[in-house]
Amino acid sequence: MAREFSTVGVVGLGTMGAGIAEVFARSGLAVVAVDVDSAAVARGRAHVEESTGRAVARGRMDEAERENLLGRITFADSLEAMADAELVVEAVPERMDLKTQVFSALDRICAPDTILATNTSSLSVTQLSVVTGRPSRVIGLHFFNPAPVMKLVEVIRTVVTEPEVVTDVEALAARLGKVDVTVGDKAGFIxxxxxxxxxxxxxxxxxxxxxxxxxxxxxxxxxxxxxxxxxxxxxxxxxxxxxxxxxxxxxxxxxxxxxxxxxxxxxxxxxxxxxxxxxxxxxxxxxxxxxxxSDDLTPAGDHLGDGARAVRRVGVIGSGTMAIGIIEVIARGGYDVVSVTRGREKADKVDQAIRRSLEKAVQRGKISEEDRQSTLARMSASTSLDDLADCDLVVEAVVEELSVKQALFANLDDIVKPGAVLATTTS
Ligand SMILES: NC(=O)c1ccc[n+]([C@@H]2O[C@H](COP(=O)([O-])OP(=O)(O)OC[C@H]3O[C@@H](n4cnc5c(N)ncnc54)[C@H](O)[C@@H]3O)[C@@H](O)[C@H]2O)c1
The missing domain is CATH 1.10.1040.10 (N-(1-d-carboxylethyl)-l-norvaline Dehydrogenase; domain 2)
Structure with a gap:
């Protein structure tokens, strides 16, 4: 049987800690939330209030639930407030010197069976564990940002973490509605x-x-x-x-x-x-x-179309997944499209794939039956590059081989009208 926690602690109420405190309180746990001074505590509290306020505004919880949630969090500016916590998650800045100070203090203040967890993203959990007198009850519990939203927690087990502690923390993650993955102590985890x-x-x-x-x-x-x-x-x-x-x-x-x-x-x-x-x-x-x-790097206005040459007719060369998608997108966008493939069979394959896709779009209500028909009416097929002669833009989506694409471009250069744009979909 996994341990049932009733009181937990969170140290550091910044980007992560405030969210972690909210997650704990949401699942009915009493939370002791500590930061360095009254100003930092006030920032942490405001963060939880704003986040839960947004949840109410979005209809994810009602005002009474919010009040209860906030009522379960006790804010304090001293680690001494952690005396009754059965599990503490540390979420102070990602610096070993700070974290070791916090862990030694917690080791002194908390009961011997209290589990000490760190939300570190990259520091060695093992190195942290050995500054305490209880390395086997030290573990990593890595939440993701924003903690109330992201489903994953990584549970980091060191070589000395007791298996029961891992089980207890995994059960806690489940109670919080999170999905946990348990990993060894290597910087960055997964x-x-x-x-x-x-x-x-x-x-x-x-x-x-x-x-x-x-x-x-x-x-x-x-x-x-x-x-x-x-x-x-x-x-x-x-x-x-x-x-x-x-x-x-x-x-x-x-x-x-x-x-x-x-x-x-x-x-x-x-x-x-x-x-x-x-x-x-x-x-x-x-x-x-x-x-x-906006700031000094924000692009000015929308210049799309300013001075751009008119494109009415587009050629697409190829019969693979990309060519098929591009033909459909361009035809749906209102342009006439000439599809050029190597042979009738490939032309039929392209035609059928686009018809199926348009049919699905109609069934899903994404386009109307009229849109489908007008899109099909804008498409034509050919097996000869010569039919691209009057296109304003030609897009090639043939095999990813430089020599093939070069030969094709050389050929197109002789065929297309002056001013036409040749485009490649090369990756
Ligand atoms: N930011 C992220 O996206 C993210 C995601 C997952 C994990 N983490 C990890 O979470 C931890 C915290 O990161 P953060 O982004 O929340 O940092 P942050 O800078 O936003 O917040 C840190 C908080 O800790 C407080 N603090 C500093 N020293 C303290 C002490 N001795 N006692 C109590 N509180 C103290 C600070 O006042 C601050 O409120 C780090 O280990 C980080 O790697 C961060």
Whole structure:
């Protein structure tokens, strides 16, 4: 039988701690929430009040539930308040010196069977455990940001963590409505070990002026289906926290991928910490606000179409997944499309795939029957590149082989009218 907790503690009420306190209180636990001084406690309390206020506004809880939730949290500015907690989660900044201080103090204040957990993203849980007299009851409990929303928690077991402690914490995660994954003590665990190389790379891309912050974020949201772009995510995580995580991972693994892009440290030193300070890669309405406001890097107005040449007829070459999708999108967008394939059989395959897709779109109510018919009417098929002669734009989506694409472009150059644009879908 897993241990049933009734009182838990949270140390550090910043980006993560305030959310973790809310998650505990939501599931009926009494929570002792501690930060360094009254101002920090007030910020933490305000964070929980705002977050639960938003939940009420969205109909996710009623006002009475909110009152009860807030009533279960006791705020304090001294760790001595943790004396009765059966489990404490530490969520102070990602620095070993701070965390070891907190762990030694908790070890002194809390009962011997109290489980001490850290929300660290990258520091060694084992190294933290040995500053206490109870290393077997020290564990990692890594929540994700924002804690009330994200489903995952990583449970980090060191080589000395008692199996019962792991079971107790896994059961607690389930009670909180979270899905847990249990992993060994290696910097970054699962999610951050995979995520942070990518975030770091996105920052370098931005710093090298390869693309704007808006375009980098749009590429990953709209091209890869992620809910948030990497630079917006850096701001959500906190630039200082991200720096400490990358730095620890780099020191531990020596993988260049994790060597923090220099601009991250510069931003940290300049106090551009992301949402929490109101300015990071983006600017926000106020400290802690998720609302992005315009700043000197915000692109001016929408110039789409200004001076652009008119495109009426588009050619698409190829019969694979991409070509089929592109033909459909362009035809649905109101352009005439000539599809060029190598042979009748492939042309039929393209035609049938688009008909099926349009049929589904009608069934799902995404387009009307009239839209379907007019889209089909705008499409024509050919097996000869010569039929692209009057296109304003030709998009090739043939096999990913440079020599094939080069030969095709050379051919098209002789066929298309002057001023026509040739585009490639190469990855
Ligand atoms: N930010 C994220 O997205 C994220 C996600 C998962 C885990 N984490 C981890 O959570 C921990 C906290 O990160 P954060 O982003 O919430 O940091 P933060 O800077 O937003 O908040 C830290 C809080 O700890 C308080 N604090 C500092 N020293 C303290 C002490 N001695 N006693 C009590 N409170 C103290 C600060 O006043 C502040 O309120 C870090 O270990 C971080 O790696 C962060």
């Amino acid at each position: 999610a951050n070990a995979l995520l942070f190389g990518y975030l770091n790379h996105a920052v370098s891309m931005f710093d090298q002026h390869y693309a704007t912050r808006e375009d980098i974020d749009a590429a990953m949201k709209l091209g890869c289906g992620l809910p948030m772009g990497p630079l917006a995510l850096m701001d959500l995580i906190g630039i200082d926290t991200a720096y400490e995580i990358l730095d620890t991972m780099y020191r531990q693994g020596r993988d260049r991928l994790h060597a923090p892009a220099p601009i991250i440290r510069q931003m940290m030193l300049a106090g551009r910490l992301g949402r929490k300070s109101g300015r990071g890669f983006y600017s926000y309405e106020s400290e802690g606000s998720p609302v992005v406001v």
